[in-house]
Amino acid sequence: MAEEVEMEVEAVEAVYGPDCTVLCAFPPHLSILLKPRTADVLTIQFVEAKLIIKASVEYPNKPPELDLKDAKGLGDTRHAKLLETVEAQAKEMSGEPMLVAICEAATDLLTEMNVPDGECCFCMNPFLMEDGAQPFMKLMSCFHCFHSDCFGNWWRWLQQQHKGSSSGGVSAPMLDGSDNDERSEKGTVAEVEDFPVNCPVCRMVVNAEDVAHVLEFLIAERSVDRQREEDAKVPDSVLTSEELERRARFTAEFEAQQSRGAIIEPKKLEVILPGMIVPPRTPVEGQPPTLAPGSAAESPSGDQIPPTSPVESPGTSSSVSGISSSGTERGSLKANTHEENARAGRGVFRGRRGGGNRGASHTGSRNHHGRARGTKDYKQATNGPPRQSYSSSHQSLGIRKGGNARRGVEVDDM
């Protein structure tokens, strides 16, 4: 019995030659690289797989275990179908020699499947379309396929990026100059080797051999912008009622989060550093430009710049102050409304001690007083108007914590 099986293994070896590896003659354990019958021209071979046959001593009465390894170009669905087919074949032929038959069945199916799977990853169009397919190509070692135009565009785009970065300042027009033609063509060939390109699908490094069959095409066309031709109008189908509902939900969620202060505020452009003189703020509507006499009485120290502040800004001291390093020790946290952001964006920033409490005159920050924490990060300080920590100095301005803060507006605007 064992002799018969060994002879069968020899037959498989004879049929598949170097594609067949015998790991063990008895019980048979083989690995056979299977290709479509039409695979003489490698550039149009789109699938292949290794069939692993592992039989027990009871073979052929008990069908061998079958598995596929290193399958290329098949995709999950076709991979499963191929394995299913060979397993069914093995079961059917249980009791008689079947090794060659299994391999032949797999090869038949692979021949049928010898077309690229799915769609081009660049344009997401299928390779095989009823109305005239676009030409496609494959990478020789990983079998991933792309439309030639799509791959070419990407290739040239990468080359441009690479040249752009490696030539360090030499502009693209120079490289495109007519007298450079010859050199850049050679360059493309060379760059296949020294400029790393990875397969977009599996990230395998693309070698010169992988694209040798399409290299002429890749070099021939220079313009990256061909995809513009296929730019299309947006179909109305995008804007369905469902979509409008979705948008409403988005807005609602955003607003809800915003009201909770859960949204990251936009970054401020201006960074305020110690010693910087900040220009006067334009008067805000509804706030008196000068201090009302009554409020002045309430805040006798409102105009003074504390001794800890090293910077004075003559002439504008009533509305502007530099920020001392000590002033920022208490720092400030982020504003939590856009209203405050907008004000901060005007570039008015007042030191906590030096500037009184202008920042506190806006709504939205009340509930955070207790959370004001020290930080020496000036950038943070610019994230919003100073979040006052209502320490004793402020109380001396007649402002108490909590609901009374509005009065600070009057006190402040002098």
Next chain:
Amino acid sequence: MSATANSNLPRRIIKETQRLLSEPAPGISASPSEENLRYFNVMILGPTQSPYEGGVFKLELFLPEEYPMAAPKVRFLTKIYHPNIDKLGRICLDILKDKWSPALQIRTVLLSIQATGRRNSEGMDSIVRNWSLNYQDNRCEELKGTVEMHYGPPASAAYRRD
């Protein structure tokens, strides 16, 4: 600008948009802005069995002119305490940078971002190293407070500093 951006929309973007809308990935929804179809409003639910479970995170996603050659630009709008996301909502994720591939799509990018919620304990990278160097206890406490305020107390070690 938005008008030109829309009239020049490559087919792939339209295709992706249609697929995103018709068969959305679980826990992820993305919707193009009306003015600019390259700008997407995104909502991601915190992955289950992660400290972010139950959270709703808003993001913005923009497809640059070079897309799909170049990666989309994505940023968190909702504050989040995560080792790979900085305080401006910028995400440190390889596929958004040097590991971008044109075979990736809006959907796969968003799925990857969602998945970062699961692996954040190992995902220490440059941002968070920087972060832990630059920020002292109070800063982290504050961030932790923010997260707790919006999403309840942390379920696991994800919000812990050490």
